[in-house]
Amino acid sequence: MVSVLVRALILVAAGAVAGLVGNAVRPDRVALLGFTTPTTCEGAEAGVREVSVTEGQALCGTPGLVFADARSAESYARGHVAGAVHLPCDAKGRGAVDAIAQLDEGTTVLVYGDSTEAARAVADSLARRSRRPVLLLQGGFPAWDSGGGACASGACEACGTGDGGHAHDTGTAP
Amino acid sequence: MTLFAALLRLGLGGILLYAGWAKVQDPTDFAIQITNYRLGDVWAPWAAVALPPIELLTGALLLLAPRRSPWLQAACLVALGMFAVFLAAVITVVLRGIDISCGCFGGDSGPVSWITVARNTLLCTATAALLWYARRGGDSSVTAP
Numbered sequence: 001m002v003s004v005l006v007r008a009l010i011l012v013a014a015g016a017v018a019g020l021v022g023n024a025v026r027p028d029r030v031a032l033l034g035f036t037t038p039t040t041c042e043g044a045e046a047g048v049r050e051v052s053v054t055e056g057q058a059l060c061g062t063p064g065l066v067f068a069d070a071r072s073a074e075s076y077a078r079g080h081v082a083g084a085v086h087l088p089c090d091a092k093g094r095g096a097v098d099a100i101a102q103l104d105e106g107t108t109v110l111v112y113g114d115s116t117e118a119a120r121a122v123a124d125s126l127a128r129r130s131r132r133p134v135l136l137l138q139g140g141f142p143a144w145d146s147g148g149g150a151c152a153s154g155a156c157e158a159c160g161t162g163d164g165g166h167a168h169d170t171g172t173a174p
Numbered sequence: 175m176t177l178f179a180a181l182l183r184l185g186l187g188g189i190l191l192y193a194g195w196a197k198v199q200d201p202t203d204f205a206i207q208i209t210n211y212r213l214g215d216v217w218a219p220w221a222a223v224a225l226p227p228i229e230l231l232t233g234a235l236l237l238l239a240p241r242r243s244p245w246l247q248a249a250c251l252v253a254l255g256m257f258a259v260f261l262a263a264v265i266t267v268v269l270r271g272i273d274i275s276c277g278c279f280g281g282d283s284g285p286v287s288w289i290t291v292a293r294n295t296l297l298c299t300a301t302a303a304l305l306w307y308a309r310r311g312g313d314s315s316v317t318a319p
Contacts, residue, residue: 004247011228011248011252012228015225015227015228018227018231019223019224019228022198030202030205030219032220035205
């Protein structure tokens with residue numbers, strides 16, 4: 001039994017060491033010391049700030065700020081905020097996090113969806129995991145569109161590269 | 175080896191491999207899931223980093239270790255310890271009325287409820303049965319409970 005106990009301890013120690021080493025080398029490592037503990041329930045405190053359409057329009061074109069579309073690819077193709085990158089959202093939001101990770105450090109991300117609430121989960125997830133300032137557009141794209149915000153339509157040229165390459169679209173609302 | 179023990183090894187090993195793999199994808203998310211249990215925040219990132227590889231190693235040993243190997247018993251023991259800790263954690267969450275995702279298999283694992291408690295109890299029982307079997311040296315004349 002002693003040898004089994006020793007082996008069990010070795011197993012636990014080996015796993016723990018592998019985990020620590022793995023964490024040290026991965027880019028999305030966990031901060032072991034000083035880990036912040038926001039939860040989804042505390043999305044507002046996690047760094048997501050809601051902005052109105054008017055405020056969003058004033059921010060449009062600001063260097064270091066990117067609009068991010070959290071709706072479906074079809075909705076995006078029909079019309080989106082000019083310059084917005086489309087977030088490829090999978091079940092766990094990893095696609096969105098990966099897409100945002102390719103933007104420049106310190107870029108503020110303004111997320112919008114079909115409504116405020118529709119994009120909140122994505123915004124919370126980005127705020128928790130991308131460590132960038134995240135804004136959430138009140139009312140989502142419908143509010144932006146009816147408020148006369150600048151729109152573009154068509155496939156997302158920057159998708160997959162995340163370089164915001166069509167950030168100067170000047171298309172018209174669909 | 176009895177069919178029952180083989181099924182236990184397959185099931186428990188597979189579950190641990192799947193759980194470990196799901197968690198290792200996003201340790202930050204897992205750390206947040208752990209803090210949601212409100213059992214202390216300081217050790218959450220450490221557990222989030224260490225636990226998935228332990229699950230992966232344990233799961234691999236449950237599947238691959240020879241039936242007479244002390245490593246199979248060790249893996250059973252570690253698995254039993256982990257499932258017991260998880261069981262205690264989900265019981266405290268249900269009793270405290272906290273509404274959280276269990277994080278058992280990564281980000282989208284469903285809420286913690288009495289069903290989670292029942293599932294963990296089943297896992298503990300199954301692991302204890304497998305440990306008992308492994309302690310008997312995997313003797314095929316032993317009838318699994």
